[in-house]
Amino acid sequence: MKDTAHQVVPDFYRIEQATCGDGLKARNTAMREGDSIRVSIRRSAHQDEWSTCIVPYRKWMRVLDVLNYVAEFHAPDLAYRWFCGSKMCGSCAVRMNGREVLACWEAALPNMTIEPLRNLPVLRDLVVDRQPYEARVAAFEPWIERPSPYSGFPEPLTHREMKEASKALDCISCMACFSACPVIGLGSLTDFAGPAPLVQLAQTALDPRNDPAKVRAALEKSGIFNCVSCYKCEEVCPAAIPIVSRVIEPLKARAAQLVPEMARHAQTFRLVVATRGRIDPGELILRVQGLAVLKRIPRLLRMLVRRKVRPLRTVFGVKSAAASATRRILSSRGD
Amino acid sequence: MQDSNFVRILKADVVVVGGGAAGCYAALKLKRRGIEPLIVCKGWVGKSGASIFAGNLVLSGNLLGNTDAEARNTAEFLIRYHNQFLIDQHWARRCGKWIEQVYYPELEEAGLYFRRDDVGNIVTSPGKIRSVAANVQGNSGVPFMDLRRKQVIKAGIQRLEETTVTALLQRADGSIGGVFGLDYLRGEYIVVHARAVVLATGYSDRLHFRSTGTREMSADGVAMAWRVGARMSNLEMQWWHTNDAAQPASWQRMQVYPNPMLGSEKSARMVNSWGEEFFNQQVDDPLAFGPYTVQLKALVKQVRAGKARYDGGYFAGFDHCTAAEVEAYTSYAKGYKQLGLRFPEDLLETAVTAHYRQGGVDVDNRSMRSSVPGLYVAGGLGGHSNGLIALATYDGEVVADGVAGDFDALSTTPPDSDRLQAEERRLEQLRVSKGDLTPTVIKETLRRIMWDHVGVEKDGAGLTKALEAIQRIKVELLPRLNISFEGRTANYEWLDAIDLVNMIEASELIVLSSLERTESRGPFMRGDFPDTDNEYWLAANVMIRTGNGCRFERRTYETPFIQPGFSSCKNLEVPW
Numbered sequence: 001m002k003d004t005a006h007q008v009v010p011d012f013y014r015i016e017q018a019t020c021g022d023g024l025k026a027r028n029t030a031m032r033e034g035d036s037i038r039v040s041i042r043r044s045a046h047q048d049e050w051s052t053c054i055v056p057y058r059k060w061m062r063v064l065d066v067l068n069y070v071a072e073f074h075a076p077d078l079a080y081r082w083f084c085g086s087k088m089c090g091s092c093a094v095r096m097n098g099r100e101v102l103a104c105w106e107a108a109l110p111n112m113t114i115e116p117l118r119n120l121p122v123l124r125d126l127v128v129d130r131q132p133y134e135a136r137v138a139a140f141e142p143w144i145e146r147p148s149p150y151s152g153f154p155e156p157l158t159h160r161e162m163k164e165a166s167k168a169l170d171c172i173s174c175m176a177c178f179s180a181c182p183v184i185g186l187g188s189l190t191d192f193a194g195p196a197p198l199v200q201l202a203q204t205a206l207d208p209r210n211d212p213a214k215v216r217a218a219l220e221k222s223g224i225f226n227c228v229s230c231y232k233c234e235e236v237c238p239a240a241i242p243i244v245s246r247v248i249e250p251l252k253a254r255a256a257q258l259v260p261e262m263a264r265h266a267q268t269f270r271l272v273v274a275t276r277g278r279i280d281p282g283e284l285i286l287r288v289q290g291l292a293v294l295k296r297i298p299r300l301l302r303m304l305v306r307r308k309v310r311p312l313r314t315v316f317g318v319k320s321a322a323a324s325a326t327r328r329i330l331s332s333r334g335d
Numbered sequence: 336m337q338d339s340n341f342v343r344i345l346k347a348d349v350v351v352v353g354g355g356a357a358g359c360y361a362a363l364k365l366k367r368r369g370i371e372p373l374i375v376c377k378g379w380v381g382k383s384g385a386s387i388f389a390g391n392l393v394l395s396g397n398l399l400g401n402t403d404a405e406a407r408n409t410a411e412f413l414i415r416y417h418n419q420f421l422i423d424q425h426w427a428r429r430c431g432k433w434i435e436q437v438y439y440p441e442l443e444e445a446g447l448y449f450r451r452d453d454v455g456n457i458v459t460s461p462g463k464i465r466s467v468a469a470n471v472q473g474n475s476g477v478p479f480m481d482l483r484r485k486q487v488i489k490a491g492i493q494r495l496e497e498t499t500v501t502a503l504l505q506r507a508d509g510s511i512g513g514v515f516g517l518d519y520l521r522g523e524y525i526v527v528h529a530r531a532v533v534l535a536t537g538y539s540d541r542l543h544f545r546s547t548g549t550r551e552m553s554a555d556g557v558a559m560a561w562r563v564g565a566r567m568s569n570l571e572m573q574w575w576h577t578n579d580a581a582q583p584a585s586w587q588r589m590q591v592y593p594n595p596m597l598g599s600e601k602s603a604r605m606v607n608s609w610g611e612e613f614f615n616q617q618v619d620d621p622l623a624f625g626p627y628t629v630q631l632k633a634l635v636k637q638v639r640a641g642k643a644r645y646d647g648g649y650f651a652g653f654d655h656c657t658a659a660e661v662e663a664y665t666s667y668a669k670g671y672k673q674l675g676l677r678f679p680e681d682l683l684e685t686a687v688t689a690h691y692r693q694g695g696v697d698v699d700n701r702s703m704r705s706s707v708p709g710l711y712v713a714g715g716l717g718g719h720s721n722g723l724i725a726l727a728t729y730d731g732e733v734v735a736d737g738v739a740g741d742f743d744a745l746s747t748t749p750p751d752s753d754r755l756q757a758e759e760r761r762l763e764q765l766r767v768s769k770g771d772l773t774p775t776v777i778k779e780t781l782r783r784i785m786w787d788h789v790g791v792e793k794d795g796a797g798l799t800k801a802l803e804a805i806q807r808i809k810v811e812l813l814p815r816l817n818i819s820f821e822g823r824t825a826n827y828e829w830l831d832a833i834d835l836v837n838m839i840e841a842s843e844l845i846v847l848s849s850l851e852r853t854e855s856r857g858p859f860m861r862g863d864f865p866d867t868d869n870e871y872w873l874a875a876n877v878m879i880r881t882g883n884g885c886r887f888e889r890r891t892y893e894t895p896f897i898q899p900g901f902s903s904c905k906n907l908e909v910p911w
Binding site: 024025026027028060068072086089105107124125129138142144150153155169171209 | 378379382383384387389398399439440443444445446448449450451452453454455457469470471474476477478481485486488489520549550551582583584585586587588589669672673674675773774775776779817819820822824825826827828
């Protein structure tokens with residue numbers, strides 16, 4: 001089918017394209033030696049203070065090279081964090097033009113704004129306090145405990161069994177995903193642990209050697225069903241970990257199995273969609289909350305007024321024609 | 336003095352300085368023995384410096400079906416190629432046994448995933464020496480060291496991170512009773528009192544214009560140990576990476592690994608500016624598992640023939656392999672792709688990078704005691720071996736036993752408070768330096784001097800020039816130091832200034848030590864002494880502090896199991 005609507009490619013679409021192979025080539029050859037990079041860096045001394053300067057381009061320059069140049073020649077007092085410069089330590093993530101990048105890994109662009117990560121307290125300039133992340137990871141007790149004693153080296157294990165966990169093992173805990181996550185951005189409104197801590201959790205929770213009781217205890221602290229599957233985390237991950245499909249989804253499945261009460265809302269949602277072919281908020285609320293719904297009459301009334309819930313449709317609404325299709329799709333996923 | 340408001344005083348049984356393989360393992364082992372450790376780490380425990388350990392682990396002994404011949408090859412590779420015989424072979428044997436019997440099972444029991452294939456065999460690199468990787472070859476360091484970090488958390492070991500230790504604190508009798516540090520994120524001074532200090536700050540010093548050492552590695556361990564009078568050995572034995580990315584600048588430690596690839600018979604190849612292949616490990620020297628010295632010697636010949644430079648003009652890559660072959664078990668393709676190169680068709684321009692010190696603080700390798708009471712050393716900082724990760728971890732084991740054995744006899748007296756105040760004054764003065772040169776400018780000047788005169792090919796005249804230039808930095812540049820930001824929070828200029836003082840000290844020691852060794856051996860190449868001299872220099876070059884400088888002693892190595900087999904030969908013609 002010809003899609004004429006996409007003949008004019010909107011800007012946001014181009015940004016997505018830039019992560020493909022061709023885009024990387026273009027980025028790495030867009031500037032020549034000596035071309036000017038205009039970089040503005042958010043400083044924390046005063047509100048809304050930016051340091052802006054011009055940096056000469058050098059071959060294959062990374063964002064970190066630009067920061068190093070600025071610190072060496074323009075702003076020696078710039079606070080920014082890096083250790084390895086080779087995508088191993090995960091310490092140099094910042095936001096470039098509003099998007100999370102690993103400074104040592106990302107190609108410099110002709111015009112850049114550089115800001116600290118979001119969702120973590122800023123200590124100074126580009127340096128954030130990672131404590132909120134550390135505390136969440138520690139709460140998961142992220143180590144394996146075998147239900148039976150270790151059998152000696154090498155223990156029986158196949159890569160097929162370790163496939164999901166091995167993706168998570170590529171994590172360098174750079175916090176790019178933690179900064180990009182809109183649910184984490186809601187603060188204490190949810191108990192969602194956030195993508196980075198969940199990737200750490202997946203390393204052991206998806207490891208077949210781990211005791212299910214241990215996994216269960218960790219999942220109970222994960223708030224994982226608050227994830228809205230927006231894929232922002234995956235989009236910014238410099239280690240290219242498929243965070244939603246290979247970390248969050250398998251963890252949700254594990255939670256549904258080990259801690260079914262956590263998955264009640266998600267399971268009910270699925271049931272409603274499977275029977276009706278569409279979601280029905282009224283039925284969803286009733287099934288999940290039961291009589292507890294009566295405690296929230298004012299909210300219910302507001303939802304009625306705004307037609308978020310439509311009781312007549314819930315009770316008398318005919319099955320949508322999509323019902324059989326959704327059932328087929330859901331059952332083909334093997335669950 | 337109001338500054339003392341910023342000093343936090345802590346107590347522990349033992350302070351471990353460094354959060355890498357050796358430091359973490361030492362702390363874990365001490366804790367298991369009922370001795371309370373506290374880790375002070377300049378970066379992040381198990382993450383910053385240590386995580387760039389990227390390759391794979393050599394299989395020693397008869398692990399995973401290793402034959403006796405393969406086991407012997409591993410030992411030979413360690414002694415010959417990795418230490419050029421400057422190693423206690425009895426220690427090497429003990430270490431090999433420990434790796435075989437303790438190390439691998441310990442790692443796996445703790446949860447490390449040694450990469451398997453789909454039916455459950457651990458994937459190895461074939462060839463004369465076999466190796467394995469944690470998950471993926473090329474970024475094994477991350478899961479490997481993350482595991483240590485989590486073990487430390489699980490054990491409830493106290494850790495201070497992004498805290499640089501600036502001085503070892505002595506008691507009145509000269510023994511070490513704690514450390515002085517700066518939590519540079521919060522700008523808070525920290526003093527830890529302890530019966531003993533285990534220094535485990537690693538071996539990759541960022542002293543050269545191109546260095547693999549990470550940002551925080553400024554030879555602090557060498558400088559601090561020297562200041563309290565510890566003996567050094569073989570400081571001149573500097574190793575080099577021959578094939579790290581020439582650009583971008585921040586990727587100078589991004590290596591095109593020359594080691595054999597997991598699951599393949601091939602390894603990367605290196606090509607000079609004329610397009611001729613001049614090194615390929617699997618073809619040229621299958622016994623040189625980490626073929627760094629062999630590779631370096633091959634490069635020296637290319638540079639002399641005008642077909643490469645030490646800072647670029649030659650290339651490395653996998654254009655003789657298929658992408659699937661390389662990417663099955665390694666992460667090697669990622670860097671190429673990130674630069675917009677075609678993989679595996681395109682080669683990457685590479686350059687030499689100063690990698691690590693083979694030597695370091697002189698220790699008794701049965702206890703890891705240094706020559707200063709109360710000061711122990713583990714891992715790459717030690718002068719007894721070159722600090723490969725398994726070896727460094729073994730040091731963690733030995734040092735914990737060493738400290739535990741001495742524990743009851745170690746003094747509990749806190750360090751001298753005068754020394755504490757003197758250190759605080761020194762750091763405060765640095766913080767308010769008002770001159771006209773940033774610490775970075777002086778650092779880069781030093782790193783240029785080291786690159787130009789203490790590089791791959793050295794000689795007496797160049798080394799003497801380097802000494803004079805370092806002297807000028809001390810006398811002329813250091814007094815002009817300027818710190819523009821006076822705050823204490825995340826003041827990286829201040830940290831750079833603290834580092835700079837250590838870097839200058841360590842550089843000077845390395846140059847002096849280089850002048851003393853009047854031969855060429857492996858990666859240590861002197862144009863004025865081109866021969867490897869086993870008659871005289873099969874010996875540790877021990878540096879001892881004196882009232883007005885230093886003196887040297889030689890300590891001959893025994894060769895009970897493996898011998899070099901010649902007394903003197905042109906170094907460039909020696910295969911290792």
